[in-house]
Amino acid sequence: MxxxxxLGLEKTYSVGFWRKRPKRALFPLQLTVExxxxxxxxxxxxxxxxxxxxxxxxxxxPTSGSARILGQDWNEPAVKAQIGFLPEQPYFYDYxxxxxxxxxxxxxxxxxxxxxxxxxxxxxxxxxxPDVKGLQLRKFSKGMLQRVGIAQAxxxxxxxxxxxxxxxxxxxxxxxxxxxxxxxxKYQGKTVFFSTHILSDAETLCDRVAIxxxxxxxxxxxxxxxxxxxxxxxEVIWQGTQIPAAMKALxxxxxxxxxxxxAIVDEKQQDAAIDAxxxxxxxxxxxxxxxxxxxSYFVEKxxxxxxxxxxxx
Amino acid sequence: xxxxxxxxxxxxxxxxxRDRVLYNLIAFALLLSGAAILVGQISIEIEKLVVINLGLTxxxxxxxxxxxxxxxxxxxxEIEKRTLYTVLSRPVxxxxxxxxxxxxxxxxxxxxxxxxxxxxxxxxxxxxxxxVKADALILIALYFIILEFLIVCSLxxxxxxxxxxxxxxxxxxxxxxxxxFAEDLRNFAGMAHGISRWLATAAAYLVPxxxxxxxxxxxxxxxxxxxxxILHNTLYALFYATMALSGAVLIFEHRDLK
Amino acid sequence: MKSRRKITIMASTxxxxxxxxxxFVLHCTDKLRPQATLDEVLFISSPTLVKRASLGYDGLMAxxxxxxxxQYFGYRHHYYAASYNLLAxxxxxxxxxxxxxxxxxxFGSSFLAPKPPHGAGEPERAVALMKYGIENNPDNWHLYxxxxxxxxxxxxxxxxxxxxxxxxxxxxxxxxxxxIFAAQMAQHAxxxxxxxxxxxxxxxTTQEKQIKQNAIDHLRALRVxxxxxxxxxxxTRFGERTGRLPANIWxxxxxxxxxxxxxxxxGHPYKMTPxxxxxxxxxxxxxxATKGLPVGYKRKYGGMN
Numbered sequence: 001m002x003x004x005x006x007l008g009l010e011k012t013y014s015v016g017f018w019r020k021r022p023k024r025a026l027f028p029l030q031l032t033v034e035x036x037x038x039x040x041x042x043x044x045x046x047x048x049x050x051x052x053x054x055x056x057x058x059x060x061x062p063t064s065g066s067a068r069i070l071g072q073d074w075n076e077p078a079v080k081a082q083i084g085f086l087p088e089q090p091y092f093y094d095y096x097x098x099x100x101x102x103x104x105x106x107x108x109x110x111x112x113x114x115x116x117x118x119x120x121x122x123x124x125x126x127x128x129x130p131d132v133k134g135l136q137l138r139k140f141s142k143g144m145l146q147r148v149g150i151a152q153a154x155x156x157x158x159x160x161x162x163x164x165x166x167x168x169x170x171x172x173x174x175x176x177x178x179x180x181x182x183x184x185x186k187y188q189g190k191t192v193f194f195s196t197h198i199l200s201d202a203e204t205l206c207d208r209v210a211i212x213x214x215x216x217x218x219x220x221x222x223x224x225x226x227x228x229x230x231x232x233x234x235e236v237i238w239q240g241t242q243i244p245a246a247m248k249a250l251x252x253x254x255x256x257x258x259x260x261x262x263a264i265v266d267e268k269q270q271d272a273a274i275d276a277x278x279x280x281x282x283x284x285x286x287x288x289x290x291x292x293x294x295x296s297y298f299v300e301k302x303x304x305x306x307x308x309x310x311x312x313x
Numbered sequence: 314x315x316x317x318x319x320x321x322x323x324x325x326x327x328x329x330x331r332d333r334v335l336y337n338l339i340a341f342a343l344l345l346s347g348a349a350i351l352v353g354q355i356s357i358e359i360e361k362l363v364v365i366n367l368g369l370t371x372x373x374x375x376x377x378x379x380x381x382x383x384x385x386x387x388x389x390x391e392i393e394k395r396t397l398y399t400v401l402s403r404p405v406x407x408x409x410x411x412x413x414x415x416x417x418x419x420x421x422x423x424x425x426x427x428x429x430x431x432x433x434x435x436x437x438x439x440x441x442x443x444x445v446k447a448d449a450l451i452l453i454a455l456y457f458i459i460l461e462f463l464i465v466c467s468l469x470x471x472x473x474x475x476x477x478x479x480x481x482x483x484x485x486x487x488x489x490x491x492x493x494f495a496e497d498l499r500n501f502a503g504m505a506h507g508i509s510r511w512l513a514t515a516a517a518y519l520v521p522x523x524x525x526x527x528x529x530x531x532x533x534x535x536x537x538x539x540x541x542x543i544l545h546n547t548l549y550a551l552f553y554a555t556m557a558l559s560g561a562v563l564i565f566e567h568r569d570l571k
Numbered sequence: 572m573k574s575r576r577k578i579t580i581m582a583s584t585x586x587x588x589x590x591x592x593x594x595f596v597l598h599c600t601d602k603l604r605p606q607a608t609l610d611e612v613l614f615i616s617s618p619t620l621v622k623r624a625s626l627g628y629d630g631l632m633a634x635x636x637x638x639x640x641x642q643y644f645g646y647r648h649h650y651y652a653a654s655y656n657l658l659a660x661x662x663x664x665x666x667x668x669x670x671x672x673x674x675x676x677x678f679g680s681s682f683l684a685p686k687p688p689h690g691a692g693e694p695e696r697a698v699a700l701m702k703y704g705i706e707n708n709p710d711n712w713h714l715y716x717x718x719x720x721x722x723x724x725x726x727x728x729x730x731x732x733x734x735x736x737x738x739x740x741x742x743x744x745x746x747x748x749x750x751i752f753a754a755q756m757a758q759h760a761x762x763x764x765x766x767x768x769x770x771x772x773x774x775x776t777t778q779e780k781q782i783k784q785n786a787i788d789h790l791r792a793l794r795v796x797x798x799x800x801x802x803x804x805x806x807t808r809f810g811e812r813t814g815r816l817p818a819n820i821w822x823x824x825x826x827x828x829x830x831x832x833x834x835x836x837x838g839h840p841y842k843m844t845p846x847x848x849x850x851x852x853x854x855x856x857x858x859x860a861t862k863g864l865p866v867g868y869k870r871k872y873g874g875m876n
Contacts (some may be wrong), residue, residue, distance in 0.1 A: 085399065091396060105403065552593035559589065562582045566575060
């Protein structure tokens with residue numbers, strides 16, 4: 001039995017105050033997520049990821065279509081007891097402490113009274129917030145709120161969790177912890193469905209991803225399959241103000257700033273670039289892979305589609 | 314009762330307490346003790362009258378202001394701050410949320426009124442040095458005031474379910490004022506003719522009729538309150554609040570939480 | 572989805588039922604306390620206090636109190652009430668809230684002074700109300716007219732009436748009829764004529780429905796009184812001439828050379844009893860008529876306390 005089956009969910013908002021115009025946020029979406037998968041829902045900002053998640057959570061109603069979660073109608077309270085949800089940039093009752101908030105959510109989700117406080121401490125520890133007793137949420141930083149958000153999503157030991165941009169607002173350390181957490185959830189046999197606009201997050205975690213753009217599904221599959229066509233880039237920085245001719249020959253875009261030069265070259269040219277610098281005895285400062293965002297993935301894809309079209313004309 | 318409703322209600326109560334709503338009691342206490350001391354010094358005959366009139370009027374006005382200002386944010390604030398997302402993605406139905414919010418606010422007002430009532434009785438004791446049997450009438454006036462709160466709460470909640478806090482406040486407050494003159498509105502309706510009479514009559518029955526809940530001046534004069542009026546007012550408040558809440562549920566049930 | 576439809580249906584049903592129930596309860600409550608909003612006037616009858624309590628919205632409050640006064644009088648008058656205790660305080664509060672609400676003074680001059688069931692029977696308060704009105708609106712001739720009217724009609728105080736009409740004539744743009752009234756007060760001219768002129772003036776200058784209807788009723792009654800007087804005189808003349816009563820009204824008509832049986836303002840012919848009394852067919856239609864009433868006729872009175 002698949003964990004999530006999205007059966008043609010579709011949403012058209014009417015926008016405008018006086019003269020309502022329809023605005024399509026999501027074209028009919030067909031998607032199946034298997035039990036125990038970590039599934040990435042990818043797309044640039046405004047692609048329809050949050051709309052899809054809100055539809056699945058019953059926060060907005062679909063124009064048509066339906067969904068099944070764990071084999072049942074997705075709006076059944078019985079289903080909701082078995083799912084967890086982290087909204088994008090979560091915000092909570094700021095007059096409560098983290099413990100009070102989770103206690104309250106535990107009540108609403110039907111966590112038995114006897115286990116509640118134990119469970120609250122457990123998840124707070126799990127998300128890396130062990131010492132926040134007595135501190136009201138209004139005093140929490142954005143990153144801490146994100147952690148509380150993850151805690152409340154897994155509090156009631158759900159079978160399926162939905163995370164909307166779980167990495168946002170977190171520092172690199174936090175991102176790493178969240179990745180580990182998702183791996184652990186998978187290990188526990190849970191299904192994780194999360195949205196992100198950062199490709200690398202998906203690459204390291206997901207069994208499969210779906211890519212959505214402008215409300216339409218563009219592809220489903222393993223990350224490598226989808227992104228292999230896009231070449232990676234690296235950033236090379238060295239001391240000095242000189243730009244070796246060999247470097248220029250590689251087609252690098254170079255910028256001098258202060259006493260350093262920053263160059264972007266294709267991943268394939270990495271060795272050649274290093275050789276060129278060594279020959280000129282330049283002092284290398286760093287080499288970093290440039291994180292490919294979904295935007296650049298799409299920019300790349302669209303640009304290539306355009307050039308192909310241009311050639312045929 | 315449904316457990317989740319109770320949880321939501323108690324969280325709403327907790328929010329009001331944490332937001333320092335009960336601090337209004339300090340203002341109330343200052344007002345009442347100031348008035349009691351002042352009238353105790355100047356007038357001999359009407360001091361009791363002043364304490365009852367002023368005390369109960371303040372109980373009613375303070376409560377109405379609280380009911381409106383908390384009530385208008387109950388739903389719209391949660392949507393705006395997106396705190397609702399993590400509540401409604403749990404096994405909580407939307408109508409349970411509305412009813413829980415209503416009960417939480419009503420509970421807050423009952424507690425608030427309880428403390429104010431103690432204040433009124435203390436001030437009364439201060440000016441007259443004893444209690445008489447007729448003072449029990451004050452309890453009826455307080456009961457009516459609480460019924461009035463139920464109506465105002467349900468209306469603010471109704472507006473909160475589809476409108477911005479500012480507009481909701483304006484709506485709720487206008488309805489409170491119009492409702493206080495509802496009997497006059499019905500008189501106006503009676504004087505009109507044709508279709509405007511129908512419209513005016515319909516409007517007069519649709520707005521909350523709060524005039525029957527105001528027995529402050531009559532009990533200040535120790536006029537008894539008819540038992541039938543207590544029954545009627547109780548029923549009216551329950552029916553009216555149910556109507557407004559059903560409206561809120563209907564609207565909220567169909568709303569997209571963008 | 573199915574559960575959502577169920578909730579929608581239940582909430583709609585509940586909404587309609589509770590709306591109907593609340594309207595029903597309200598209806599019952601109204602019956603329980605028909606004059607409820609007016610009760611407060613019993614407790615706060617001080618106009619100054621009401622003005623303070625209206626927190627500066629006295630214009631609106633004046634309108635509300637004015638409506639209450641009109642409602643109060645109209646409702647009780649319908650049942651020929653035996654008292655109108657709240658009319659004076661209601662009008663006093665109204666005029667204190669808005670001293671320039673002229674129609675409230677007019678209303679007072681028509682309905683405060685006459686005895687129940689046609690008024691509150693408080694001519695002194697009527698006079699006080701008018702004087703307060705004149706104080707606040709010295710340039711409004713209506714108020715001098717209203718005050719003179721009360722002096723003449725209810726208190727039969729011709730001197731004060733004359734003086735008041737006279738003062739009214741000095742107001743800019745005063746209606747010319749004030750001069751005539753002042754002169755008539757001085758001469759003590761025929762009662763019917765003066766009364767008719769005064770009521771006609773009231774009829775012509777007011778916009779208020781109840782005041783207008785009251786003036787019409789009085790004018791109709793005046794005509795009845797005059798007609799009955801004339802016919803009764805004719806009966807007397809007939810008796811003096813023939814030494815007996817007319818056998819029936821036809822004999823009287825032909826003896827007087829009239830074109831037909833005289834009709835009352837409703838178009839019904841007057842009756843003559845075998846004892847030679849001229850009577851109205853339907854005395855109930857003329858609440859202010861003093862003549863032509865059947866022997867032992869009692870006005871409807873005191874339908875409400």
